[in-house]
Amino acid sequence: MDKIEIRGLEIFANHGVFPEENVLGQKFVISATLYTDTRKAGLTDELTASIHYGEVSQMITEFTKNHTFKLLEALAENLCQMLLETVPHLQKITLRIEKPWAPVGLPLDTVAVEITRSWHTAYVAFGSNLGDKKKYVDDGIQGLRNTEHCTVEAVSEYLITEPYGGVEQDNFLNGALKLRTLLTPEELLDRLHELEAAANRERIVRWGPRTLDLDILFYDNEIIDTLELHVPHIDIENRDFVLIPMNELAPYYRHPVLNRTISQLLDSLNNR
The missing domain is CATH 3.30.70.560 (7,8-Dihydro-6-hydroxymethylpterin-pyrophosphokinase HPPK)
Incomplete structure (x- = not known):
């Protein structure tokens, strides 16, 4: 199956276990691998035959901003379900959500959750x-x-x-x-x-x-x-x-x- 990738989409949103995370918000970095068949789009050069990664990026951004979850796992699960049920031609998705400002009190680059879901x-x-x-x-x-x-x-x-x-x-x-x-x-x-x-x-x-x-x-x-x-x-x-x-x-x-x-x-x- 062919892949379309969205890497490093930065979104400021309100997710976390601590109440202050839900109030103050922080940065999240989301990457998505979209599995689909690009053969028809490649032969016809028609966008409707493929997945519009700009629209998908906007959908990810709006969903992440408009919802609040305690766990990255919950955000990832719900985001995958929304995309699979909404985006035409999308058969499978691997979603990675990074939380570079995670309040753990230790030096680290990021924490992340990555899941794969499909029809x-x-x-x-x-x-x-x-x-x-x-x-x-x-x-x-x-x-x-x-x-x-x-x-x-x-x-x-x-x-x-x-x-x-x-x-x-x-x-x-x-x-x-x-x-x-x-x-x-x-x-x-x-x-x-x-x-x-x-x-x-x-x-x-x-x-x-x-x-x-x-x-x-x-x-x-x-x-x-x-x-x-x-x-x-x-x-x-x-x-x-x-x-x-x-x-x-x-x-x-x-x-x-x-x-x-x-x-x-x-x-x-x-x-x-």
Whole structure:
């Protein structure tokens, strides 16, 4: 990915743990590396095809002056989120905030915080087999649409499937969606659990009936294996109710563990 750099932007603002820092203010030096695709701008010589670094510099300045945070970490986090959600073509940003007048009582050049944040692509499976299934699913998807730092980019067709896991119960309404998000996998999982709780989801019997089931299938190409989260979702290759909607959304997405595309996994399952 190509880069546009802003280095050493000096801003007088009011951030710090001590009250006098918030009142008197001090100098901050901000540098940003903006990740984007400059190919079209390079071929067309059109500014609208790239990122206007002058406008971004002004946005950084105004945001830093108009907000007050105790920690550089908080300023950096909020500044990155604002830029990623506002600046067209910006996919990723590395932001460095220096505080050369930090009140530590020792000789130093500067203290600094540097973070990197970016947009991520996640695929989420949804399902319901209790009550008004479609309403539960629709409400869950709308809940994701209403979630800060998330954009639902595509939703598969709904399909009716038989229950999986050997527990006798009603058929499911299933599907999947594509999500663009700034949330980490853990933050996204927490949000899915909130939406399930809002649908009165109860976790009593494993693979049992549920009002709303929301699972992270894939998150970029990451492989995550913790007590709380498994990505890619376990046993995808044996679940047609996952592979069919995923094949509609992203047939050529390659499973990062099995190294096979969704289309290949679905063909293999159908041929058994």
